[in-house]
Amino acid sequence: MTLASQILQYILSGINIGSIYGLVAIGFNIIYNTTGIINLAQGEFVMLGGMIMVSLHVGAHIPMLPAFFLTVILVAAVGGLFERLAIHPLKNPTVLILIIITVAGSILMKGIAMFIWGKETFQLPHFSGEEPILFFGASLLPQTLWILGITAGIVLLLGLFFRYTLTGKAMRACAANRTAAQLVGIDVRKMVFLSFALSAAIGAAAGIVITPIALMDYDRGAMLALKGFGAAVLGGLGNSGGAVVAGFMIGILECLGAGFISSGYKDAIALFVLLIVLFVRPSGIFGSAETARLKDF
């Protein structure tokens, strides 16, 4: 392989994992926009998505398409349930309490996953064959196209949802000003519930598409959440387009680092990027300084 095709290969695998970081970041953004909460359990939704899909498709032999939607619905239900049981009953919680409670939710989901599936790593068949396509000297798995397609589809659908549906508009209103939204008759609490379910559903979709390539085990959530948060911050918290681009950047950087420096430090690279962005420009590269001033870093 020439150096150029080697670099291309790393970039392609970076795009793979990067779209997942982007999707996790969108999940963060949806909840952050309606509630101001960063849900540290976001990575667990991705893990649950992959695991439930494996059980339904490989275990119960349900065909790919219905299993996909069933998984997404189930994980969305878990997300909604989490909001109802843990977030909803809190009276005037402080940020510290909210952080700890989402951390608790995350270890609880992880524990339940370990209880159900054990500690093994699970496989899921690729959506359409494992024959790599040659692409300028680099090999491209058909699954990569699925990942990109589904990421693009989700971003597009979300854009339409927030722009044209009444519920989507109501959620954007909550993001802009909760009190004002409440005054015009929007049920803010319902929107919070919906935002948790929606971001869980997106996390689940991310988990399903990545499992054929990256495999899945119960312990995957925290690292995915951390890197997804990196993407969310780098893209400017609350900015979904920025999140996907930032996800790609982190994914590509990580794969280039793994290829040219050392694979042992692969995970550290993304985290260094996260720390540097937080220290230098917490508003993100796509966030404007003006909106940043309104936020609480």
Add this chain to the structure above:
Amino acid sequence: MGRWNRVSLVVLAGVAGAMPFLLGTDSYYISVLVMAGIRSIVAIGLSLLMGYAGQISLGHGALFGLGAYSSGLLTTLHPQSGWLAGILPLSPWTALVVAAVMTAAIAYAIGTPCLRLRGHYLAMATLAFGEIVVIFFVAMVDLTGGPSGFGGIPDLPYVGSFPAWLIDPEGGYNLFVYRDTHYYFLVWIVVILTLIFSLNLIHSRVGRALRSIHGSELAASTMGVNTAKYKVQVFVLSAIFASVAGSLYAHFVTFVSPTACELKYSILLLTMVAVGGMANVWGAVLGAVLLTLLPEYLRAFEDYDVLVYGGILIGILMFMPQGLLVGCIQLIGKIKPVRKTTG
């Protein structure tokens, strides 16, 4: 320090001192209580940071790990060449101090930019820092043994140096024969010293400054409190506590591996502080002891202890957001309404 705290300290010292005599020769429970003491030291530091200054840290497991790994490496490495050849290995006490200084320096370097962040951002930054430290421990296989860790860490020289009349196997004090008992007394003396230091700190100018930051950072800085300085200082202090606890752990267990400092451990520490009650260093000790003893009674759960911790954490935060200590005091207050309590 207040009368209540002084009485509590004496009670704690008495109970801790009596424990080995009550448990007699059962060295298993003594070793569990050594771990409870080690975790109490970290939890007290974390409680100063979280409960008093109102700053979260999901990286304290890593600070503990830095202490443990530094102590372990400084006392086991035998370099044949280079400028360190004549210096290493250090004696365990020197290593403990060097480890604490190094951890404090790292905490200062990372804390200064981190603590400018607030809330979720701070949580994520400390989480990322913790994960980076663990990644380095795992990846530097030649030095740290990678995922499986390294052993052969020597005992602290104090162990086994009790006067002969205490160790007399014929006499009544033969429990001092056990190595674990030596660590037990050492660790709980450190816990009590840490408590005395922290209680004095809380009731000083610095403590009032920290609480004012928790109340409102903006108001505190308007009143002339150098909030950035105090936040970093308390972070460094809690890092020193964590490092000392890590060093004690390394010498006690004689073995360190990344599991001693991974994210799960940081969350466990957070749980201890939250369960005991964040705004109280006594709560931190209570939480550490409870959550160390609890798994011993939940043997059936084995690896599912995370599940139990998660459940406890959610339950406590929802029903007793101020922690067990304050929660129980309020419950007693409700049963016997002697005077009106707020909240």
